[in-house]
Amino acid sequence: MIPYGRQEVQQADIDAVVEVLRSDFLTQGPMVPRFEKTVADYCAVPHAVAVNSATSALHIACLALDLGPGDWLWTSPITFLASANCGLYCGAQVDFVDIDPRTYNLCPEALEKKLLEAERTGRLPKIVVPVHLCGQPCDMRAIRALAKRFGFKTIEDASHAIGGRYLDRPIGNCEFSDITVFSFHPVKIVTSAEGGMALTRDPVLASRLARLRSHGMTREPSEMTHEPDGPWYYQQIELGYNYRMTELQGALGCSQMQRxxxxxxxxxxxxxxxxxxxxxxxxxxxxxxxxxxxxxxxxxxxxxxxxxxxxxxxxxxxxxxxxxxxxxxxxxxxxxxxxxxxxxxxxxxxxxxxxxxxxxxxxxxxxxxxxxxxxxxxxxxxxxxx
Missing domain, CATH: 3.90.1150.10 (Aspartate Aminotransferase, domain 1)
Incomplete structure (x- = not known):
């Protein structure tokens, strides 16, 4: 059987993972930050936060943008379940915008029409999630203009799209969005086995994304509500999750990004x-x-x-x-x-x-x-x- 998609694992990838296995860190070591920097530099964006899946990245992206009960998230109906489920995880309601018949992406004209109707009824979305289906970017310039006009935040679901470009800029640079999410599932363009990443230009969002992936916990004194008791001290600032990526995944991702x-x-x-x-x-x-x-x-x-x-x-x-x-x-x-x-x-x-x-x-x-x-x-x- 010829599969529809398949990862390519080379000896360099295997060597990178074996090196981590022989190191002192299997989790929370130097490789995940290195992977984050590799992707951030490639996409010309200042901040990248690695997690254990793109689904987790979508979830914490919604949380970082304060999506919650009473809010609406809109996305494309032609996408994987996670693009909509991430809104439900936050207690929000979900709706859809029909696709463009040529690109199969969320249609900006249909979005504008739906936004005008929602404005009249008081049901404007808090977040819109355009999905770059097959790797082709949505018309992000048009969507960004609508975001400014109607006041919603934008998360690019670029799970299919690392390595692509829009207006000759790397997808993931967040020029037209608040957060961009990548997937590193085995059938995607590069893989970390399982894994995902959220990218942003906003340092406050980046800090919150990093905190939410690790139990809502911080060791940074500047983020704490009172002075730390000692060098061992940490505080849980908000409810977060264990969405961390392992060092093995980070090493594989770094190696794959070279290609x-x-x-x-x-x-x-x-x-x-x-x-x-x-x-x-x-x-x-x-x-x-x-x-x-x-x-x-x-x-x-x-x-x-x-x-x-x-x-x-x-x-x-x-x-x-x-x-x-x-x-x-x-x-x-x-x-x-x-x-x-x-x-x-x-x-x-x-x-x-x-x-x-x-x-x-x-x-x-x-x-x-x-x-x-x-x-x-x-x-x-x-x-x-x-």
Whole structure:
């Protein structure tokens, strides 16, 4: 089976992890701060806070921005569960904004329309979470303008997007957002096994993010409510969590970051080759906005169902039967049973539902060889023409 995504672990990665295993620190040592600095420097942002998953990063990002009961968080319906669940973890309510039919990202025009309606009803969001689906950045300049106009905070869910650029600036530099979140899950562009990171330009937010990932605790006298009793002293300032990243993960992340540009470049080679080989088939191929350089975590095709005789499911199952590990990113969140119990229903976000009815994620990872890619294309061509 050719998987849809796969990590690449080289000997340098293994050596980096083994070196930590032989060191004095398996947790809370020098490697996690080094990983944070590596990512921050790469993204040209002053602060980065590493955690054990992107889900944890989204959660503490919401907490750091004071999201709570009575507040609203809005995000895209085409994303992984965590982009919305992070709002529920804070006791807030969640709503969605439909996607742009070309980029599959949260649509700024739909966002503006929904904001105008929410302004009239007194239900403006406190936080909006644009999701850079497949690695292509959202129209962050337009979203930032709306944030200033309507007074909401912005968390970029860039879980798919490290190594990409927007307006020729690195994704993660937070020029158009308050916080950006990355994922380092094994199928992502670079991996720390599990892991995530929250980046910001705001030193106060950075300090709070760091505190929230570690039980809400501080050892900094300047953050304490009274003088420390001695050099051993710490204080819990607020309710936090144990979301810390280990030294093993930090070492792996540091090693992998040395190849991030090579990995993204290879993904672009594969995407160009897919587009050349698939151009004659009844498919809608990924469109890249000229303002962006995608991290290309995913290569999503859409079936032109009115031009083929088989169903979406039949094509998907035919590819799986041929040994092609395709996937579907994502099931619209508002159609999940949990969210249906919150009042959402089919038909609420038609662009997202149309996308779901047609989308298939093809294998995309740096180790995918040309011969394997040819196998994917042949299987897809056969399935479409059967």
């Amino acid at each position: 991030v540009d090579l990995y993204v470049a290879r993904r672009h080679e594969l995407a160009r080759r897919y587009s050349e080989l698939l151009g004659h088939l009844p498919l809608t191929l990924p469109w890249q906005h000229p303002d962006s350089y995608s991290g290309l975590h995913l290569y999503v095709i859409r079936l032109r169902l009115n031009q083929i005789t088989r169903t979406h499911r039949e094509i998907f199952e035919a590819l799986r039967a041929a040994g092609i590990g395709v996937n579907l990113h994502y099931i619209p969140l508002h159609t999940q049973p949990y969210y249906e119990r919150l009042g959402f229903k089919h038909g609420d976000y038609p662009e997202a539902e149309q996308y779901y009815a047609e989308a298939i994620s093809l294998p995309m990872y740096p180790g995918l060889g040309d011969a394997q890619q040819d196998q994917v294309v042949a299987a897809l061509s056969t399935a479409l023409n059967s």
